Amino acid sequence: MRLPLALLLALCLAAPGARAQDSKKEIEKYQRMIADSSPAELFELQGEDVWKKPQGPRKVSLERCDLGLGAGVLKGAYARLPRYFKDADRVMDLETRLLYCMTTLQGRDGAQASRTAFGTADKPSEMEMLSAYIAGQSRGVRLAPGATHPKEKAAYELGKALFFYRAGPWDFSCASCHGETGKRIRMQDLPMLSKPQYARPVVAAWPAYRVSTSEMRTMQWRMNDCYRQMRFPEPEFASDATVAVITYLTVNARGEPYRGPGTKR
Amino acid sequence: MAEPMKIRTTLKGDSADVRVLMVHPMETGLRKDASGSIVPMHFIQEVAVKVNGKLAIEGQISQAVSRNPVFSFRLKGVKAGDKLEIAWLDNKGERSQIETAIA
Amino acid sequence: MNPLRRVTLQTVAALTAGLALPLRALAAWNKEAFQAKTAADALKNLGIASSAESKDVLIDAPQIAENGAVVPIEITSNVPNTKSIAIVIDKNPFPLAAKFDFSEGAAPYVKVNVKLGESSFVRVLAEAGGKFYSASREIKVTIGGCGG
Numbered sequence: 001m002r003l004p005l006a007l008l009l010a011l012c013l014a015a016p017g018a019r020a021q022d023s024k025k026e027i028e029k030y031q032r033m034i035a036d037s038s039p040a041e042l043f044e045l046q047g048e049d050v051w052k053k054p055q056g057p058r059k060v061s062l063e064r065c066d067l068g069l070g071a072g073v074l075k076g077a078y079a080r081l082p083r084y085f086k087d088a089d090r091v092m093d094l095e096t097r098l099l100y101c102m103t104t105l106q107g108r109d110g111a112q113a114s115r116t117a118f119g120t121a122d123k124p125s126e127m128e129m130l131s132a133y134i135a136g137q138s139r140g141v142r143l144a145p146g147a148t149h150p151k152e153k154a155a156y157e158l159g160k161a162l163f164f165y166r167a168g169p170w171d172f173s174c175a176s177c178h179g180e181t182g183k184r185i186r187m188q189d190l191p192m193l194s195k196p197q198y199a200r201p202v203v204a205a206w207p208a209y210r211v212s213t214s215e216m217r218t219m220q221w222r223m224n225d226c227y228r229q230m231r232f233p234e235p236e237f238a239s240d241a242t243v244a245v246i247t248y249l250t251v252n253a254r255g256e257p258y259r260g261p262g263t264k265r
Numbered sequence: 266m267a268e269p270m271k272i273r274t275t276l277k278g279d280s281a282d283v284r285v286l287m288v289h290p291m292e293t294g295l296r297k298d299a300s301g302s303i304v305p306m307h308f309i310q311e312v313a314v315k316v317n318g319k320l321a322i323e324g325q326i327s328q329a330v331s332r333n334p335v336f337s338f339r340l341k342g343v344k345a346g347d348k349l350e351i352a353w354l355d356n357k358g359e360r361s362q363i364e365t366a367i368a
Numbered sequence: 369m370n371p372l373r374r375v376t377l378q379t380v381a382a383l384t385a386g387l388a389l390p391l392r393a394l395a396a397w398n399k400e401a402f403q404a405k406t407a408a409d410a411l412k413n414l415g416i417a418s419s420a421e422s423k424d425v426l427i428d429a430p431q432i433a434e435n436g437a438v439v440p441i442e443i444t445s446n447v448p449n450t451k452s453i454a455i456v457i458d459k460n461p462f463p464l465a466a467k468f469d470f471s472e473g474a475a476p477y478v479k480v481n482v483k484l485g486e487s488s489f490v491r492v493l494a495e496a497g498g499k500f501y502s503a504s505r506e507i508k509v510t511i512g513g514c515g516g
Contacts, residue, residue: 023432030430033440037479039333042271042286121332122290187434187510211438211481214332265434280475293483295461310397314474321473323394327402329457329465329483331438337479341472 027187031265038263040132040209043124043216047133050126056106065101067094067134078138079258082155082247083146091146091155093246095220096238098130114237118221121214128216131207132261139260143203145250152247155240159248162241163194172230174245188265196252203253205262212265219246270363272351281340281367283314285351286333293328308356309334315350316343316367343367395469402464407456407491410464414454419493419500422447427492427505433484436509442479445494445501450476452495459488484509 051074054061067077068085082093088100095117103110119125146152166173175194177183183190191198207218217225223242227235235242273284287309294306312324322338340349345368352362401413411419428442443453453476454467465482476494484490487508494501 026430026432027434030432030434030440033430033442034438034481037284037286037335037337037440037481039286039288039335042269042288042333045269045271187432211331212435214437311394313394316473319471319473320394321471323469324466324478325395325397325402325468326466326480327462327464329460329462331481331483335481337442337477339475339477341475343473 023187024189031263034211034265035263038209039214040216040261040263043129043132043209044136044261045133046124047129047131047136050129051133056102056108058105058107060106062098062101062105062130064105065098067097074134074137076138076141078135079141079143081145082152082243082250084149084151089151090240091149091151091243091247093219093238093243094131094134095127095218096243098127098134099238117218117237118224119215124216127220128207128218131218132209132216135207135258136260138258141258143200143250143253143256143258145247145254147251147254155244155247156251158240159244159246159251162245163248168230168232170231172232174226174230176230193249193252196254199249199252200256203249204256204259205264208262208264210264216261217264270351270361272349272363272365274349274365274367276343276345276367279342279344281343281349283338283340283349283351284335285338285363286335287353287361288333289353289355291328291330291332291334306356309353310356311354312336313350313352314338314340315348315352316340317348318350340367398464398467401467402462404464405462407458407463410456410462411493414464414467414493416454416493416495416500419502422494422501422503425492425494425501425503427490427503429490429505429507431506432508432510434510436484436486438481439484439490439507439509440479440481441490443477443492445476445492445496447476447494447496447501450494450496452476453478454493454495455480455482456491456493457482457484457488458491460485 052061052063064071068080068083069077078094082091084091092100099110099113102108102113116125117127119128163174177190178193181192191202193199193202206222207216209216220237220242223245224235269288271286275282289309290307292304292307296304298304306328308328309326312326313320314322321340347367349367350362350364352360354360401410404410404413424446426444429440433439445453452467452469455465456463457465466480468478470476484507489504489506491502491504
């Protein structure tokens with residue numbers, strides 16, 4: 001007599017949960033299917049062209065750029081970022097380092113390159129193409145951002161502090177959306193990025209092609225856009241602040257095999 | 266005026282899975298740009314897939330196909346080394362073509 | 369120069385009108401069908417007077433699309449001798465999205481990303497032996513995140 005009643009109760013309680021689960025499964029199916037046929041690959045090809053193209057007053061390519069593993073070494077380099085670079089005496093993420101190489105190796109105008117770092121669907125930026133290309137070279141490599149240098153540790157601590165720092169007209173911090181489990185904006189699950197378990201799959205799929213806007217978006221863009229959504233003042237491209245938050249997130253994702261440029265809604 | 270394309274082929278017996286990635290805005294003519302003006306219609310209308318010079322698939326598509334189209338097809342009766350050509354023609358008369366060997 | 373205007377690795381691209389691939393030799397783009405504003409008119413202009421629902425026409429697509437700009441649809445027709453597959457999106461301003469004709473050298477299979485203006489039924493029509501077979505799926509479109 002007890003068993004059927006318990007079963008009935010279990011079914012009643014499961015129903016609303018089951019529907020939410022179905023939605024989640026269908027969305028996961030959507031995400032799988034768009035990732036399977038993604039234009040992201042084309043950005044990797046274009047990025048290779050940009051990497052090899054002689055540019056700037058010095059008319060050299062970026063091929064001598066040292067991303068941490070030696071001049072021009074791309075395999076596995078993205079997975080080791082952000083890290084401290086002695087020549088710049090700074091912790092740098094990929095885009096910060098590319099900006100550095102564009103200015104020091106190619107002699108290009110840093111301010112101009114920063115201004116045009118985020119492209120449009122009609123005109124993707126070089127930074128986006130380069131990010132896709134270089135990140136693609138770390139497919140399968142475990143994320144291992146720099147952890148030993150004092151500045152690397154300081155960047156992590158600063159990033160962590162910024163993650164929880166509430167400010168702006170809405171008194172938001174990154175943690176307002178990404179500091180708890182079970183949160184959602186419309187149909188998007190909000191991952192709790194302060195925990196490795198949730199940070200890992202996220203960090204392992206940036207930069208990413210955004211199908212809703214047909215744009216390849218990078219981590220610097222993601223920082224910029226999150227701050228915009230929180231109504232903060234705009235962070236400077238490749239600033240210590242953005243590098244610090246990226247460092248914090250990547251350290252949280254340490255050990256996760258990098259999946260290559262992803263595809264998102 | 267060729268926009269880049271990329272083909273991936275996977276041979277399975279005498280069938281080949283083909284994935285082709287194209288770069289094209291596929292504008293519907295319904296979208297407004299940042300300044301508020303309508304972006305005119307600009308989309309691929311015809312796609313042709315040929316194996317060893319023979320037409321295997323003919324596609325007529327509309328502006329309802331997503332920007333930067335990605336198609337998957339399946340060819341039959343093919344072998345490694347067969348010549349695969351894919352070409353497109355858009356509503357402005359622009360075209361692009363790519364050739365590769367099935368592998 | 370727009371870096372996109374480059375040819376990628378595996379290609380030998382014909383850059384002039386003298387293409388080895390005479391696209392003009394293909395059937396002309398079916399203007400009437402593609403410009404039809406209702407699914408019924410699109411089908412009419414495709415010459416599809418009637419169709420029979422068939423379990424042999426398979427549509428694999430998510431029931432929920434996080435964004436209507438890119439909705440992946442995978443279609444397989446197991447109806448013998450399928451010559452063509454057409455995709456109609458009921459609620460789109462111009463419902464006919466695509467039509468593929470297959471020769472002996474290709475399986476009646478295609479995966480394509482389409483745009484859905486709003487949640488809609490997606491219909492697939494397969495032609496075989498002079499008859500038409502259909503299947504349909506409802507796909508819900510959502511707008512994600514902060515709208516950004």
